[in-house]
Amino acid sequence: SEPMFKEGFVDEVVFFEEIDSTNNEAKRQGDTIRDKAKLLICESQTGGRGRRGRNWVSPSGSGIWMSLLFKPDITPASASMLTIVTAMAVKAAITDVLPKADCMIKWPNDIVLNGKKICGILTEMSAELEYIHYVVIGVGLNVNTLDFPEELSDIASSILKETGVKIKRSELVVAFLKEFNYFYKKFMKEKDLSSLVTEYDAMLINKGREVVTSGELAISGTAVGINSMGELIIKLKDGDLKVIRAGEVSVRGL
Numbered sequence: 190s191e192p193m194f195k196e197g198f199v200d201e202v203v204f205f206e207e208i209d210s211t212n213n214e215a216k217r218q219g220d221t222i223r224d225k226a227k228l229l230i231c232e233s234q235t236g237g238r239g240r241r242g243r244n245w246v247s248p249s250g251s252g253i254w255m256s257l258l259f260k261p262d263i264t265p266a267s268a269s270m271l272t273i274v275t276a277m278a279v280k281a282a283i284t285d286v287l288p289k290a291d292c293m294i295k296w297p298n299d300i301v302l303n304g305k306k307i308c309g310i311l312t313e314m315s316a317e318l319e320y321i322h323y324v325v326i327g328v329g330l331n332v333n334t335l336d337f338p339e340e341l342s343d344i345a346s347s348i349l350k351e352t353g354v355k356i357k358r359s360e361l362v363v364a365f366l367k368e369f370n371y372f373y374k375k376f377m378k379e380k381d382l383s384s385l386v387t388e389y390d391a392m393l394i395n396k397g398r399e400v401v402t403s404g405e406l407a408i409s410g411t412a413v414g415i416n417s418m419g420e421l422i423i424k425l426k427d428g429d430l431k432v433i434r435a436g437e438v439s440v441r442g443l
């Protein structure tokens with residue numbers, strides 16, 4: 190592995206032909222990170238991880254499997270907003286490279302295209318009390334994947350499968366770094382999403398659709414948008430507004 194190029198906030202890009210998981214590798218390197226960010230990226234993962242302990246299929250040749258490692262000067266409670274920032278950067282990068290790919294953000298972790306998931310984000314951190322040691326933001330993006338496991342074929346897809354266009358993965362990575370730099374800078378001015386809410390809401394597929402929280406006290410309502418903390422605002426049947434945190438939310442009618 191060797192550094193590839195420099196660009197903005199990300200100081201170093203390290204490429205691996207094969208690795209267990211770029212999030213795992215980022216965690217192993219976590220304590221070495223200082224002012225700048227590092228991007229760890231690979232051709233294939235043998236143990237790619239998704240959220241809720243699921244695995245993430247990461248074959249070679251077709252996807253972007255990468256993790257950003259950095260030490261943001263924010264509180265641990267604010268870290269979930271970085272997922273929002275990252276989702277915006279992914280959505281914007283895809284639009285930069287392929288404007289006709291009409292993808293949207295499914296709050297808070299996914300990017301969908303034609304109703305199917307093409308990208309997932311897994312944010313992890315090491316923190317104690319009010320102090321963050323490091324944050325790892327893992328992005329799995331199905332770019333040119335054509336074959337999905339049977340059980341995923343209804344819910345997962347790729348940019349190629351949905352648009353018929355084969356884009357160069359390196360181009361998309363460069364666009365992502367540029368866009369992340371832009372959105373991250375805006376976020377860090379206030380250390381909240383106040384300057385990004387309007388732009389985010391325009392990228393939000395949930396807007397105007399029904400969302401249901403799972404768990405004991407399931408609430409359902411219509412998604413209105415996010416607030417400056419990145420929480421989803423939903424309108425209940427009686428017209429009251431309620432805010433929900435990232436967690437177990439399912440979206441109907443996708």
Ligand code: BTN
Binds near residue numbers: 210239299308
């Ligand atoms: C999800 O939707 O469940 C999140 C998927 C995150 C996958 C990416 S691929 C690069 C990084 N390394 C991992 O092991 N996971 C993330």
